Amino acid sequence: MSEANNGAAGIGAADIAGADAADETVIRIEDLRKTFGDNEVLRGIDLDVRRGEVVVILGPSGSGKSTLLRCVNLLEKPTGGRIFFEDTEITAKKTDINKVRAKVGMVFQNFNLFPHLTAKKNVMLAQQKVLHRNKEEAARIAEEQLEKVGLGERIDYRPSELSGGQQQRVAIARALAMDPHVMLFDEATSALDPELVRDVLSVMKELARGGMTMIVVTHEMGFARDVADRVIFMDGGHIVEQGTPEEVFDHPTSDRTKDFLGHIS
Numbered sequence: 173m174s175e176a177n178n179g180a181a182g183i184g185a186a187d188i189a190g191a192d193a194a195d196e197t198v199i200r201i202e203d204l205r206k207t208f209g210d211n212e213v214l215r216g217i218d219l220d221v222r223r224g225e226v227v228v229i230l231g232p233s234g235s236g237k238s239t240l241l242r243c244v245n246l247l248e249k250p251t252g253g254r255i256f257f258e259d260t261e262i263t264a265k266k267t268d269i270n271k272v273r274a275k276v277g278m279v280f281q282n283f284n285l286f287p288h289l290t291a292k293k294n295v296m297l298a299q300q301k302v303l304h305r306n307k308e309e310a311a312r313i314a315e316e317q318l319e320k321v322g323l324g325e326r327i328d329y330r331p332s333e334l335s336g337g338q339q340q341r342v343a344i345a346r347a348l349a350m351d352p353h354v355m356l357f358d359e360a361t362s363a364l365d366p367e368l369v370r371d372v373l374s375v376m377k378e379l380a381r382g383g384m385t386m387i388v389v390t391h392e393m394g395f396a397r398d399v400a401d402r403v404i405f406m407d408g409g410h411i412v413e414q415g416t417p418e419e420v421f422d423h424p425t426s427d428r429t430k431d432f433l434g435h436i437s
């Protein structure tokens with residue numbers, strides 16, 4: 173959703189730094205390679221993501237989707253290639269990892285919330301530790317973000333008192349509280365009961381409409397069709413095919429993409 177739709181969504185483009193700079197490349201990935209032992213998981217990925225673009229990555233299990241996102245967030249160290257975020261090469265030795273992570277929000281399949289902390293405290297923690305916001309400011313922003321993901325009434329609940337979908341929305345609020353320029357979603361709805369998936373997808377849709385730059389690994393084909401500006405099909409550590417949702421879903425050119433789409437539909 174490259175065209176920011178101000179006002180229509182609760183989470184607006186005004187929340188996102190630089191959202192007006194259309195056509196600007198935010199992430200540039202050049203010949204990215206990652207090997208675990210003998211296992212060559214990423215075999216030369218080239219990918220540019222523009223400001224406000226929503227890129228959905230599809231592919232079979234083990235194709236390297238998570239590893240790609242984890243390299244962009246510096247959770248994994250690439251074996252080769254380079255990644256640029258805005259005007260900085262983040263794979264360079266001198267990169268301040270915490271600064272990159274604050275700007276590149278990531279949401280995982282399993283929420284990763286602290287079980288002993290309330291939703292509000294979970295959203296406050298990284299703001300205080302990484303951004304050095306004072307307690308009052310962190311609390312105000314936590315309440316604001318939890319409100320935006322529909323959890324204004326539940327800020328004092330602990331994760332065990334929340335449904336999986338609510339916990340995932342806390343995790344999204346936690347990432348948004350850091351004022352990210354990009355959001356990465358790694359199968360954010362895969363661990364949820366089907367009836368809870370919709371609420372999380374609708375928060376993600378709203379973010380996309382607000383102009384957030386997003387890379388989304390998902391098996392939710394409806395979401396990909398509705399929201400993606402670009403769909404990428406990965407297999408065996410390569411980008412096999414990419415295009416608009418219509419191109420990839422309705423007119424795939426590679427037999428591997430056809431097989432995969434046939435397999436999951």
Ligand SMILES: Nc1ncnc2c1ncn2[C@@H]1O[C@H](COP(=O)(O)OP(=O)(O)OP(=O)(O)O)[C@@H](O)[C@H]1O
Pocket residue numbers: 208211213231232233234235236237238239240
């Ligand atoms: N930390 C690690 N150590 C060793 N091997 C790893 C590690 N992380 C991932 N792998 C391997 O890398 C390959 C790709 O994994 P990855 O999680 O990136 O795939 P994926 O496409 O996201 O799959 P899925 O859809 O199942 O999550 C797999 O063979 C996996 O076993």
